[in-house]
Amino acid sequence: MTAIIELSAVTKTYDTGVVKVDALRGVNARIDEGEYVAVVGPSGSGKSTLMHILGCLDVPTSGTYHLAGEDVSTMTEADLAAVRNRRIGFVFQQFNLLASMPAWRNVELPLVYAAVPRAERKERALAALAKVGLAERADHKPGELSGGQQQRVAVARALVTEPALLLADEPTGNLDSESTTDVLNLFDELSALGRTIVLITHEHDVAARAGRSLIVRDGSIQLGAPA
Amino acid sequence: MTWLETLRTGLEAVRAHRLRSALTMLGIVIGVSSVILTVGLGQGAQDQVSAQISALGSNLLVVSPGSTTSTTGVRGGFGSSTTLTLSDADAIADKSVAPEVAQVAPTTTGSVSLIDGTTNWTTSLVGTTPAWLQVRSRSLASGRFFTQAEVDSGAHVVVLGSDTASQLTRGDPVGQTVTADGATLTVIGVLKPSGSASTSTTSEDDNAVLPISTEKAITGATGNSVSSIYVEGKSQATLGAAYAEITTLLQNLHSVTANNADFTLTSQDSLLETANSTNKTLTVLLGGVAAISLLVGGIGVMNIMLVSVTERIREIGLRKALGATPRVIRRQFLVEASVLGLLGGLFGVLLGILGAQVLPPLINQPVSVSLLATLGAIATSLALGIGFGVYPASRAARLTPIDALRSE
Numbered sequence A: 001m002t003a004i005i006e007l008s009a010v011t012k013t014y015d016t017g018v019v020k021v022d023a024l025r026g027v028n029a030r031i032d033e034g035e036y037v038a039v040v041g042p043s044g045s046g047k048s049t050l051m052h053i054l055g056c057l058d059v060p061t062s063g064t065y066h067l068a069g070e071d072v073s074t075m076t077e078a079d080l081a082a083v084r085n086r087r088i089g090f091v092f093q094q095f096n097l098l099a100s101m102p103a104w105r106n107v108e109l110p111l112v113y114a115a116v117p118r119a120e121r122k123e124r125a126l127a128a129l130a131k132v133g134l135a136e137r138a139d140h141k142p143g144e145l146s147g148g149q150q151q152r153v154a155v156a157r158a159l160v161t162e163p164a165l166l167l168a169d170e171p172t173g174n175l176d177s178e179s180t181t182d183v184l185n186l187f188d189e190l191s192a193l194g195r196t197i198v199l200i201t202h203e204h205d206v207a208a209r210a211g212r213s214l215i216v217r218d219g220s221i222q223l224g225a226p227a
Numbered sequence B: 001m002t003w004l005e006t007l008r009t010g011l012e013a014v015r016a017h018r019l020r021s022a023l024t025m026l027g028i029v030i031g032v033s034s035v036i037l038t039v040g041l042g043q044g045a046q047d048q049v050s051a052q053i054s055a056l057g058s059n060l061l062v063v064s065p066g067s068t069t070s071t072t073g074v075r076g077g078f079g080s081s082t083t084l085t086l087s088d089a090d091a092i093a094d095k096s097v098a099p100e101v102a103q104v105a106p107t108t109t110g111s112v113s114l115i116d117g118t119t120n121w122t123t124s125l126v127g128t129t130p131a132w133l134q135v136r137s138r139s140l141a142s143g144r145f146f147t148q149a150e151v152d153s154g155a156h157v158v159v160l161g162s163d164t165a166s167q168l169t170r171g172d173p174v175g176q177t178v179t180a181d182g183a184t185l186t187v188i189g190v191l192k193p194s195g196s197a198s199t200s201t202t203s204e205d206d207n208a209v210l211p212i213s214t215e216k217a218i219t220g221a222t223g224n225s226v227s228s229i230y231v232e233g234k235s236q237a238t239l240g241a242a243y244a245e246i247t248t249l250l251q252n253l254h255s256v257t258a259n260n261a262d263f264t265l266t267s268q269d270s271l272l273e274t275a276n277s278t279n280k281t282l283t284v285l286l287g288g289v290a291a292i293s294l295l296v297g298g299i300g301v302m303n304i305m306l307v308s309v310t311e312r313i314r315e316i317g318l319r320k321a322l323g324a325t326p327r328v329i330r331r332q333f334l335v336e337a338s339v340l341g342l343l344g345g346l347f348g349v350l351l352g353i354l355g356a357q358v359l360p361p362l363i364n365q366p367v368s369v370s371l372l373a374t375l376g377a378i379a380t381s382l383a384l385g386i387g388f389g390v391y392p393a394s395r396a397a398r399l400t401p402i403d404a405l406r407s408e
């Protein structure tokens, strides 16, 4: 198995000016291609911080991070943008959809920055929406969709570039149980198709669906026990 | 991302936030249109006065009675005394004394009620000589002007200004008769419009011109005093010489010096100069007011832009998370701000031009749209939009995506 994520001695210190918070204190981790990993741990332990670094949304204070073999800890802002665009799909707890645009326009957004031609963009966006079961809602704006549907639109957006890595930070945190099941079933399907998924969660039954769990405590990873 | 794509994204953002876009543009629209209108108003007033003065005649000198700088320190009313006479006019016309003078038209002016049947029209009565027509650069729409013989005989003939003619008679007035102060006058001609814009107080097109002898007979004036003497110089180049000749001649005739002169000699140029300098002050003043309104509009634009960017830092974060580089973000906001600035500027120009059409009849003042002020106003509004839209956006574009996403 080839590693898609390799973290070695990664630290992250937030300096608020008043106090310094060591959110990550020397994290070593490896995630292979095609794995479905749940990141669990108590609140404030550093799960989101870890995920932001994995997603290249933030840079580590020290340590190295190889994403698909490339060292991203030394990349420029523009290169990181390209890496995020091509290799990573995000699903956030708050959905983060643009309210002014219909679902399909939200989904095609990563393709805009990938310089994909217009006609192809629409086609791929609609295909991604069909995959999450929202083909007939393509023209609805986020405000006209339920929370679960909005999160599925976000998943479609994360998938549309066919990224190597799907990162989800408490994707079901704002959803009722029925929508949670919908989204998790979707993740199961994607995992079965070989997509690498890293999912942060508080809930044990959610973590149970993953192949293994990374337990974060006080900024370090404890042990990766197979679920 | 291509520029075309960026343009599309920018336009979309403008459309997506219609109210905010409209408010941003409103500031620019008001600023630009008020610059156009106020500067246009000043410019219009200036053009109008220039046109009126130019329409007086070419190479024109005007002698009026009274001194503008009285020796007693009291400023006598312009043309209030009666120190100019027909013999002064004859002397100026003497080629051996004033060789640079081409023609001389002594003129008396007064007010009279003309009656044509049942129509009664008050107009200014101008008594003069045949030279008046050329000295004042006028021409006839129909009929003829009176002759020297008619001046000598005091013939009861009259030439009407175009406005007067249309007020007084229907059809061709030539050959009809009008009554003035009990005297019956035969209309022998009608003047062409002077081409100068009329004001509410004076019009070069509302008058009745007749032989000076006839005018004196009708009004019962005795003596040979005149209201003013119009002099046409031989050429523009020698107008200064003509000016000097007339000044010396009249000073000798009236036994006065420059210090206690009882007449005033005005050239068209000096009139223009005076008029322009007062109008410039007006234009500068109006321009200042306009600049302030543009500034106020600009502050509004700045305000809305700052708020809108702050409001959209999350959007910027999301776009960055999905792969937008800081450069792409900057471009997007550049396009948005430019579109708002340009559209606002364009609507402002349209509104300004529309105002320049609608306003003049209402306020009885011409408004001439100045290209320079228009371009300046557009450039300013564009600069305001770009400056205040792009600067905060590019600051936001430098945030890490997660910091931007987390902001509220």
Ligand SMILES: Nc1ncnc2c1ncn2[C@@H]1O[C@H](COP(=O)(O)OP(=O)(O)OP(=O)(O)O)[C@@H](O)[C@H]1O
Pocket: A014, A015, A016, A021, A022, A023, A041, A042, A043, A044, A045, A046, A047, A048, A049, A050
């Ligand atoms: N921008 C920041 N500035 C300062 N401190 C921060 C910042 N973000 C996170 N922290 C701190 O870093 C630590 C880890 O935060 P993080 O958000 O990663 O926790 P988490 O495991 O995701 O918690 P939760 O389960 O509640 O989401 C916390 O102590 C938090 O207060």
Ligand SMILES: [Mg+2]
Pocket: A047, A048, A049
């Ligand atoms: Mg978290």
